[in-house]
Every structure is written in C-alpha cells, then in structure tokens.
Amino acid sequence: MTIQVETTVRSPEAYTLAHRAVDAMQAASVWPTPLNFELWLHYLGDPEGNLGQEISRLLASGAPFTDSTAEMLAAEFLPRGRLSEEIRDAGAVLNRELAAVAGAIDKARESQVTYGNTLAEAADRMANPGEAGNLGDLVASLAHATRRIRRHTAALERRLESSNREVTKLRDHMEQVRRDAMTDALTNLANRKAFDEHLLRLCDESENAGGSLGLAIIDIDHFKRFNDTWGHQTGDQVLRYVGSVLGRVARAPRIAARYGGEEFAVIFPGETAGAIEAALNSVRVEIGSRALRRRSTNDDLGAVTISVGFGVRRAGESAGQLLARADEALYASKRSGRNKVTAAAEAVSNAA
Structure with missing residues (x-):
C-alpha cells in the first residue's frame, strides 16, 4: 500500500x-x-x-x-498478487520435477527387483549342477540383466542431475521473487513491507542487546504541486533521484526504504543522534544542491528540497512509537518552513 x-x-x-x-x-x-x-x-x-x-x-x-x-x-x-502468481508457477514446476524423479525412481526400483530375481535364479541353478543347463546361456542372462540395471541407474542419475539443476534454478528464481517482493520497483530501495520487517526486527534486537537505533522519515517538499505542474512521469524522475541519493548514503547496516508515495525512511542501527543528524543534513544539502531538468523536454525543474524528522529509540519503545515520534518530527520540519532536519526531542520541545 x-x-x-x-x-x-x-x-x-x-x-x-x-x-x-x-x-x-x-x-x-x-x-x-x-x-x-x-x-x-x-x-x-x-x-x-x-x-x-x-x-x-x-x-x-x-x-x-x-x-x-x-x-x-x-x-x-499489488505485490501480494504478483508474489502469489510466482509461487503458483514455481509450485507447478516443482510438481513436474518431483513427478519425473518419482517415475525414474520407480523404474530403477523395478529394475533392481528384476535384477535381484535374476541373480537369485542364477544362484539356485549354480547350486544345483544338474539344473544349471548351458553355462553360456546363464552368463548371457546375467549380462543382459546387468546391462539393464545399468541403463536404468544411469537414467536415474541423469534425471536426478537434471532435476537438481531445475530445482537450483527454481530456488534462485524464488529468491529473486522474494527480493522483488521486498523492493520498490521505482527506486530500487526496500519497500514498505521490507521496511516494516526490518524495523520490527531491529527494535527487538535493540531492546534485547541495548544498542542504539535511529529512524528518519523523509518527505519531498510540495511534491503534489510538482506532480500537478510537470506530470507523473517527471514526478517519478524526482522520486528516483531522491532514492538514488538515499541509496548511496544508506549503505549497510543502514537501511533505506520508500515508505510510500513521496515519503522515504532510513533506519540507522548503532548510531548516535549527532551522527544521524549529520548524515541527514548531508543528504538534504546534496538533494537540494542539484538543479533538475525534465528528461523529455529539458525544461528546468529547479531544485528539489526535503523535510526530515528523526528519532532515536528509547528503552522499551515499540516500533510504532518510534515511528510516531519520527513522523511528528517530520511534521515539525514542515511547520517550521520545510527543507530542514528535526530531531524528535526538538519536535516535542517546540510543541510544548
């Protein structure tokens, strides 16, 4: 959503x-x-x-x-719709491979039973010289049975090798599907689903291990007016630009996500409030320093600015509470003129 x-x-x-x-x-x-x-x-x-x-x-x-x-x-x-379709297709491929392997195993098992019976019959005949008959025929029978089981064993090995390749390809494909389901297609940043999962996990880790955890919410200033003036394709160009700057800054262990619409989020594990604020101001300055041009017409779009709010998790604070404080800090940035970074504590003191 x-x-x-x-x-x-x-x-x-x-x-x-x-x-x-x-x-x-x-x-x-x-x-x-x-x-x-x-x-x-x-x-x-x-x-x-x-x-x-x-x-x-x-x-x-x-x-x-x-x-x-x-x-x-x-x-x-809808990401869930795309993912469900991919899962259905993967299930069909996997079922076909399992059926093929099961068929090859059945043939190999049948061949082994036949070969066992042939060996048992030959053993009985050898144990009773009077019933052994022509030794050449007996050897030919054993040789034929041996060749048959070798063919079926080789066929099973080829089938297993082929299925192993197919399952490996399927596993790689499903891993890509999983990544796609967690990635925003426009900006290539993490999407909202991935952001929610990362934030919940990191909040739990911060609570258990006592480490610092920062969260920033970033909004493109006057984006609706920009869209109405220049159109949605140009708006997408701006979103990709902001996403590319955030992607460069938010290297691991930081996590950048498109939060939704024109809003972005960055998670800062293990960093102080001062370091987070410095990084966010660096992003703000870089984004605002570039004059963008419309790709289709080369029109001057002017500079894009962002408003930012961030907070550092308090002991016992849930992901939702941290998110609410960062969001309130964002709106404090907007109320005070936009194009600035506001810390959650500062937002609270301004509201008082």
Whole structure:
C-alpha cells in the first residue's frame, strides 16, 4: 500500500474510506468482492498512484470491470498478487520435477527387483549342477540383466542431475521473487513491507542487546504541486533521484526504504543522534544542491528540497512509537518552513 492508504486504513478515516469504496463500486456497477474492495481502497486512497490512474482509465473507457480485470490489476499493481502468481508457477514446476524423479525412481526400483530375481535364479541353478543347463546361456542372462540395471541407474542419475539443476534454478528464481517482493520497483530501495520487517526486527534486537537505533522519515517538499505542474512521469524522475541519493548514503547496516508515495525512511542501527543528524543534513544539502531538468523536454525543474524528522529509540519503545515520534518530527520540519532536519526531542520541545 502507499503511505496514503496505509495511514488511512489504520485511522478513524478508515470507515469513511470503506463506505466510499462500497458506494463507488456500486456507482460503477462493480461487485464488492474482497479483491475489488482492496483495489477500490487503493483507488480512492491514492487516486494519483499508478493503480488509481489505471482504474480511472478503465472506468472512463466504459469497459466492464470483470473478475479477470480485477485479477490482472492485482497481479500488476499489488505485490501480494504478483508474489502469489510466482509461487503458483514455481509450485507447478516443482510438481513436474518431483513427478519425473518419482517415475525414474520407480523404474530403477523395478529394475533392481528384476535384477535381484535374476541373480537369485542364477544362484539356485549354480547350486544345483544338474539344473544349471548351458553355462553360456546363464552368463548371457546375467549380462543382459546387468546391462539393464545399468541403463536404468544411469537414467536415474541423469534425471536426478537434471532435476537438481531445475530445482537450483527454481530456488534462485524464488529468491529473486522474494527480493522483488521486498523492493520498490521505482527506486530500487526496500519497500514498505521490507521496511516494516526490518524495523520490527531491529527494535527487538535493540531492546534485547541495548544498542542504539535511529529512524528518519523523509518527505519531498510540495511534491503534489510538482506532480500537478510537470506530470507523473517527471514526478517519478524526482522520486528516483531522491532514492538514488538515499541509496548511496544508506549503505549497510543502514537501511533505506520508500515508505510510500513521496515519503522515504532510513533506519540507522548503532548510531548516535549527532551522527544521524549529520548524515541527514548531508543528504538534504546534496538533494537540494542539484538543479533538475525534465528528461523529455529539458525544461528546468529547479531544485528539489526535503523535510526530515528523526528519532532515536528509547528503552522499551515499540516500533510504532518510534515511528510516531519520527513522523511528528517530520511534521515539525514542515511547520517550521520545510527543507530542514528535526530531531524528535526538538519536535516535542517546540510543541510544548
């Protein structure tokens, strides 16, 4: 979810948005299935987002909004939809490989049973010279059985080797899918899901080990006005630019994420408030120092500025509480003129 939707569905406004979604689906003659309801929450919660724009386009075209349309939109725009499809495909490949290996094992087992019976029969005949018959025939029978089991064993080895390659490729593919599901496609930073998981884990580690943990929330100033003036493609260019600066600064163990919309977040494990503030001011200055140009027309876009709020985790503080303090510090930066970095403690004292 974008930050607009993520924030709204966890606030009292969620009920209003839910009612609006149902009313909008009814007006558009769209059935309120669970998938359609989720799509409409995104559509109304962030109408300027990629999914919101695509639904607007479909509705304007007058085309019927079918179940297949909903599934297509979910697969393209909702990370869970893409991940589910990849998992289904991987499961089908894995099932085929397991079936092929099982078939090869069955043939090898059958060949071994036959070979065992042949050896037992030969042993019986050798134990009774009167029944041994022609020795050449006996040797030929054993040789034929040996060649047969060798063929089946070789076939099983080839099948296992091939399946091992396929499973390795599948494992690598699923690892890439996992990375994609945790990565924002526009900026290549961690996405909101990855950010939430990292923050919860690092808060637990900070509580147990007593280490420092800082969190910054970063917002592009006047981004909506910028989008309205220059269009969403140019807005995406700005998001990628800000993301690239944050990506360079937030080397491991720091973690940079696109928090949603025009907001970003950076986690600072093991750093002091002074070091965090210095790093964030460095980012702020670098981003604001470059005059951007529109790629399609080379128009001068001017400078982009950011507002930042950050906090350092207190003992016993949850991830949500740390996030709320950093967010309040961000809004303190905005209220005091934007293009600045505000520490959470400073935000509290200013509000008092």
